[in-house]
Amino acid sequence: MAKQFVKGNEAIVKGAILAGCRAYYGYPITPASEIAHAAAQYMPLVGGTFLQAESEIAAINMVYGAAGTGIRAMTASSSPGFSLKQEGMSYLAGAELPCVVVDVMRGGPGLGNIAPEQGDYNQVVKGGGHGNYKNIVLVPNSAQEMCDLTMLAFELADRYRNPAVVLADGFIGQMMEPVDFPEPVSEFAEKNWAVRGIDKDRLNLISSIELDPDDLERHNKKLQRKYEIIENAETRFEKYRLDDAEFVVVGYGIVSRMIHTAVDQLREEGVKVGMFRPITVSPFPRKQLAELAGHNSIKAFSVIELSNGQMVDDVRLAVNGAKPVEFYGRMGGNVPSIDELVHEIKRMMRVL
Amino acid sequence: MSVKILGKSDSFYDVYERRPGTNKKQTHYCPGCGHGILHKLIGEALNDYQVAEKTVFVSPVGCSVFAYYYFNAGNFQAAHGRAPAVATGIKRSLPESIVISYQGDGDLAAIGGNEILHAANRGEALTVFFVNNAIYGMTGGQMAPTTLIGQKTTTTPYGRTVANEGFPIKMAEIIASLESPVYVERVMLADTRSINAARKAVRKGIKNQIEKKGFSFIEVLSTCPTGWKMTAPQAEEWIKSTLVKNFPLGVYKDIAEQVEPLNLAKNLASLERVPRFLGLVQDRLELDTSKMKLGEEIDQEIKIAGFGGQGVLSLGVWLSEIGMREDLKVSWIPSYGPEMRGGTANCHVKLSRSNIGSPLVTQPTILIAMNRPSLEKFEDDVIEGGAIIWDNSLIDVAPKRSDIRNIPIPSTQIAKELGNTKISNVVVLGVLAGFTDFLDPDVVQRVLPIIFKKKHLLEINLKAFQKGLELGRDLKN
Numbered sequence: 001m002a003k004q005f006v007k008g009n010e011a012i013v014k015g016a017i018l019a020g021c022r023a024y025y026g027y028p029i030t031p032a033s034e035i036a037h038a039a040a041q042y043m044p045l046v047g048g049t050f051l052q053a054e055s056e057i058a059a060i061n062m063v064y065g066a067a068g069t070g071i072r073a074m075t076a077s078s079s080p081g082f083s084l085k086q087e088g089m090s091y092l093a094g095a096e097l098p099c100v101v102v103d104v105m106r107g108g109p110g111l112g113n114i115a116p117e118q119g120d121y122n123q124v125v126k127g128g129g130h131g132n133y134k135n136i137v138l139v140p141n142s143a144q145e146m147c148d149l150t151m152l153a154f155e156l157a158d159r160y161r162n163p164a165v166v167l168a169d170g171f172i173g174q175m176m177e178p179v180d181f182p183e184p185v186s187e188f189a190e191k192n193w194a195v196r197g198i199d200k201d202r203l204n205l206i207s208s209i210e211l212d213p214d215d216l217e218r219h220n221k222k223l224q225r226k227y228e229i230i231e232n233a234e235t236r237f238e239k240y241r242l243d244d245a246e247f248v249v250v251g252y253g254i255v256s257r258m259i260h261t262a263v264d265q266l267r268e269e270g271v272k273v274g275m276f277r278p279i280t281v282s283p284f285p286r287k288q289l290a291e292l293a294g295h296n297s298i299k300a301f302s303v304i305e306l307s308n309g310q311m312v313d314d315v316r317l318a319v320n321g322a323k324p325v326e327f328y329g330r331m332g333g334n335v336p337s338i339d340e341l342v343h344e345i346k347r348m349m350r351v352l
Numbered sequence: 353m354s355v356k357i358l359g360k361s362d363s364f365y366d367v368y369e370r371r372p373g374t375n376k377k378q379t380h381y382c383p384g385c386g387h388g389i390l391h392k393l394i395g396e397a398l399n400d401y402q403v404a405e406k407t408v409f410v411s412p413v414g415c416s417v418f419a420y421y422y423f424n425a426g427n428f429q430a431a432h433g434r435a436p437a438v439a440t441g442i443k444r445s446l447p448e449s450i451v452i453s454y455q456g457d458g459d460l461a462a463i464g465g466n467e468i469l470h471a472a473n474r475g476e477a478l479t480v481f482f483v484n485n486a487i488y489g490m491t492g493g494q495m496a497p498t499t500l501i502g503q504k505t506t507t508t509p510y511g512r513t514v515a516n517e518g519f520p521i522k523m524a525e526i527i528a529s530l531e532s533p534v535y536v537e538r539v540m541l542a543d544t545r546s547i548n549a550a551r552k553a554v555r556k557g558i559k560n561q562i563e564k565k566g567f568s569f570i571e572v573l574s575t576c577p578t579g580w581k582m583t584a585p586q587a588e589e590w591i592k593s594t595l596v597k598n599f600p601l602g603v604y605k606d607i608a609e610q611v612e613p614l615n616l617a618k619n620l621a622s623l624e625r626v627p628r629f630l631g632l633v634q635d636r637l638e639l640d641t642s643k644m645k646l647g648e649e650i651d652q653e654i655k656i657a658g659f660g661g662q663g664v665l666s667l668g669v670w671l672s673e674i675g676m677r678e679d680l681k682v683s684w685i686p687s688y689g690p691e692m693r694g695g696t697a698n699c700h701v702k703l704s705r706s707n708i709g710s711p712l713v714t715q716p717t718i719l720i721a722m723n724r725p726s727l728e729k730f731e732d733d734v735i736e737g738g739a740i741i742w743d744n745s746l747i748d749v750a751p752k753r754s755d756i757r758n759i760p761i762p763s764t765q766i767a768k769e770l771g772n773t774k775i776s777n778v779v780v781l782g783v784l785a786g787f788t789d790f791l792d793p794d795v796v797q798r799v800l801p802i803i804f805k806k807k808h809l810l811e812i813n814l815k816a817f818q819k820g821l822e823l824g825r826d827l828k829n
Contacts, residue, residue, distance in 0.1 A: 001627060001632060001634075002627065002632040003634070004632060005673050005682070014630050017630060018627075018630070023445060025441065042630055045621065046620070046621040046629050046630075047618055047621050051440070051444065053437070057434065057467075058437040058467050059437075061434035061438050061441070061467070062437050062438070062444075064428075064430070064431075064434075064437075064441060065428065065437065065439060065443075065444075066441035066442070066445045067441075068428055068441075069408075069441075069446050073441070087431055088434075091431050095429075171685065171712075174685060175683060175684065176672060176683070176684040176685070177683050177684070177708075177711075178681075178682060181627070181630075184623050184626045186623055195408055195426035195427065195428060195442075196426070196446060197408055197448060198426075199406075202424055202425055202426060205427045205428075206428045207411075207427070207428070207429035208429065209417065209429055211372060212372055254710075257708075257710045258710040260709035260710070261710045264709065335712065337714045338709075338710055
């Protein structure tokens with residue numbers, strides 16, 4: 001439709017509105033604030049709601065209310081803000097409400113800093129709230145994917161009645177790139193479960209409470225079956241130069257862009273290395289990684305993250321001891337240079 | 353009407369199917385509890401005003417967590433204290449519905465203190481029923497923020513003290529102190545007379561919402577015989593003798609008659625108009641990429657650095673915008689995170705014919721240094737054979753390296769002569785278009801009017817570009 005040079009954070013809002021989102025409730029926080037700015041700018045123009053909530057907790061609960069009425073609703077924040085939203089995430093998952101939550105990760109723990117990190121992996125992917133639930137989690141690595149995966153997040157959220165998180169980092173949010181924006185979504189599935197203030201919805205209930213242990217266990221089992229279906233149908237990933245690779249480097253988000261360049265450099269030196277990039281980290285592409293680990297040609301894996309090593313646990317579970325899994329991480333908002341990555345990948349290969 | 357208070361209203365389910373167990377005809381509330389009475393008053397009002405079918409009822413956490421067992425309406429169950437935020441999300445999506453937030457004293461005055469305060473302050477068009485029984489009923493008789501001084505609860509076994517827990521909080525008074533709420537009243541459920549008064553308040557609170565008058569708040573002093581360890585008659589007596597003395601009844605605010613109805617109508621844009629509202633309309637440049645004059649050295653990693661206000665970030669964005677229109681892959685990223693240390697603003701720009709991996713520029717092919725700290729900070733990073741464009745009208749030292757192309761341009765001086773020092777970045781853009789391979793000057797001149805939409809700005813910027821272009825071409829020759 002139109003190609004535009006935009007910031008990742010702005011691409012999220014434009015993608016959301018194209019996906020039919022008409023409600024944004026949020027609380028400003030660096031480095032996610034541009035999302036609120038763009039939502040404040042565009043939501044009123046399309047007749048949607050933008051409201052700066054009194055807190056992250058209020059914002060996620062406003063999303064709970066809006067999503068329960070059947071409209072597409074979202075909020076966005078950055079790490080400390082996402083921590084506060086965890087109560088709401090659990091309720092949304094329990095009540096099976098579709099919504100999109102964006103987390104533009106920054107340095108932690110605590111107040112940390114505003115530089116890019118990937119330290120929220122565990123709290124987003126493993127369900128930082130209480131209970132046996134999972135979010136759908138998409139991890140963009142470009143401004144284009146900030147738009148595309150936000151739109152996909154709304155589709156998946158509706159299809160499975162589940163909260164979907166777009167997990168980005170400060171770099172992807174602040175970066176500008178050309179984005180091809182698609183046409184607005186025009187078809188939406190009927191939400192018969194929603195409470196829309198009409199007579200036929202009077203028997204509908206948006207709730208996460210089940211007092212009876214057997215009922216609650218049934219509900220939980222139903223959720224687990226849903227997660228299984230999601231895993232089978234919606235796992236997404238990218239393979240880069242893996243065909244004859246002996247060494248697989250795994251990374252997501254901004255890190256995958258750096259690995260991409262590092263792989264190209266190493267290939268020029270004749271090193272047989274490729275990249276595996278999860279595009280969904282929940283569901284995690286564990287079957288695909290397990291399959292790779294089964295190839296005789298592949299000798300080892302290495303995981304690179306801007307964290308103390310959080311996704312590496314999932315890679316290790318997937319590889320399940322079939323091949324060594326090495327890890328390299330930076331924290332605090334420090335980002336490795338390409339030379340550093342090339343050096344580290346070589347070092348990890350020498351260890352073997 | 354009095355008959356209806358005693359009977360079951362149509363806005364209640366006939367059979368409480370959601371209630372577990374075999375008793376589907378009675379509520380789960382204890383004998384003598386005020387919740388049942390208040391439920392009936394609300395149900396009767398919804399019925400009489402014929403709004404039950406468009407009512408959305410938000411149940412809180414506390415004894416009334418199961419209000420959805422009973423109300424034949426759209427039902428939400430909210431997290432502890434968050435009902436006003438949930439109700440806000442509902443009402444903003446369904447402005448024609450009647451949204452009721454029903455909360456107890458722990459829910460509303462303790463854990464949800466923030467949510468109620470701000471929903472009230474925004475004047476959300478809601479009706480809030482606040483059941484104040486001075487105790488946490490459901491969780492086992494613990495202290496509430498409204499528990500009286502000296503009152504014994506399971507968490508104040510020696511009685512609440514001012515020193516340890518402070519004074520009971522008076523929500524009606526607090527809410528009435530805000531500008532937005534239209535109606536705030538405190539009532540009690542202690543005898544027929546007070547229940548009749550409560551009934552009027554309930555109806556008024558709901559009517560206000562029907563008439564789109566804004567935020568209504570009704571605090572209801574209510575009995576909790578179980579939590580208070582009293583019989584039902586004793587509990588009613590205790591409200592009259594003790595509770596009401598601490599929480600005086602009355603209308604604390606009522607401006608419903610004076611205020612105009614709120615305009616809550618939603619005006620959704622038609623789908624066709626959405627892209628335009630998002631600014632997603634392709635400009636009509638119709639550039640023919642096959643006719644562009646681009647050279648061999650397209651792949652560039654550029655770092656642009658200077659003081660804030662020199663247009664360093666903008667220059668990077670323009671380079672990328674132009675590159676995008678030349679059908680190149682481009683990326684731009686501002687100095688961010690730890691790189692911001694050191695007092696310079698800078699950005700990284702990459703242009704390439706192939707996909708761009710990392711957007712970060714650590715070894716620039718071109719460094720554009722607009723001030724001395726930038727030159728000193730990044731000079732060593734430039735690749736061998738790369739170029740350093742630096743403003744020699746501002747920087748009093750030259751690059752030390754001899755293995756790079758040294759391009760001093762007095763861009764600030766030139767911009768000053770043209771009448772505006774702020775356009776020194778456009779001079780540099782011209783220089784780049786003149787001596788590099790990746791910018792077609794014709795494309796730049798067609799893109800500039802998109803960047804500078806105001807005519808007077810465009811004129812001076814075109815001049816600055818031309819001046820830079822001449823200097824750049826001289827460099828090339």
